[in-house]
Amino acid sequence: MTDIAITLTVNGVVRRVETPGRRLLSDCLRHDLGLTGTHVGCEHGVCGCCTVLLDGEPVRSCLMLAATADGHEITTVEGLAAPDGTLSPVQRAFAECHGLQCGFCTPGFLCTVTALLRDNPAPTDEEVLEGVSGNLCRCTGYQNIVKSVHRAAEIIAEES
Numbered sequence: 001m002t003d004i005a006i007t008l009t010v011n012g013v014v015r016r017v018e019t020p021g022r023r024l025l026s027d028c029l030r031h032d033l034g035l036t037g038t039h040v041g042c043e044h045g046v047c048g049c050c051t052v053l054l055d056g057e058p059v060r061s062c063l064m065l066a067a068t069a070d071g072h073e074i075t076t077v078e079g080l081a082a083p084d085g086t087l088s089p090v091q092r093a094f095a096e097c098h099g100l101q102c103g104f105c106t107p108g109f110l111c112t113v114t115a116l117l118r119d120n121p122a123p124t125d126e127e128v129l130e131g132v133s134g135n136l137c138r139c140t141g142y143q144n145i146v147k148s149v150h151r152a153a154e155i156i157a158e159e160s
């Protein structure tokens with residue numbers, strides 16, 4: 001099959017990619033662009049591990065063709081930290097509150113929570129659980145993830 005040329009802005013950098021027309025966005029990010037921070041779990045839209053931000057909104061990159069993202073802006077977990085490597089408030093909060101164990105689900109949670117707190121800077125417990133309901137974690141039992149989200153909200157408020 002002939003590859004097609006697409007242009008994605010990934011973590012602020014314009015990337016031109018020749019990729020098979022049926023390639024998933026998750027595979028394009030991982031295999032064509034080497035951004036293996038985006039994890040792939042179920043590959044059918046259930047686990048949320050592959051969540052990235054498409055024009056700022058969380059999407060499951062395993063459910064989207066790379067070609068569909070042509071011309072759009074994508075943020076992966078690699079793009080959440082500041083250019084000097086300083087971790088984002090959400091990343092720092094997850095580290096501080098032990099919001100991860102094996103870490104497999106973590107890139108998806110970090111992207112989801114980044115968008116969640118942008119849209120709702122002070123969520124209740126219920127709103128946090130609703131907000132992360134599309135991301136599955138098999139390790140933490142979610143309690144420390146909820147704590148991490150509240151801590152991230154505090155850090156964002158302190159730093160704004």
Ligand code: FES
Nearest residue numbers: 041042043048062
């Ligand atoms: S790998 Fe995409 S939702 Fe599970």
Ligand code: FES
Nearest residue numbers: 101102137138139
């Ligand atoms: S930390 Fe292991 S799946 Fe979430």
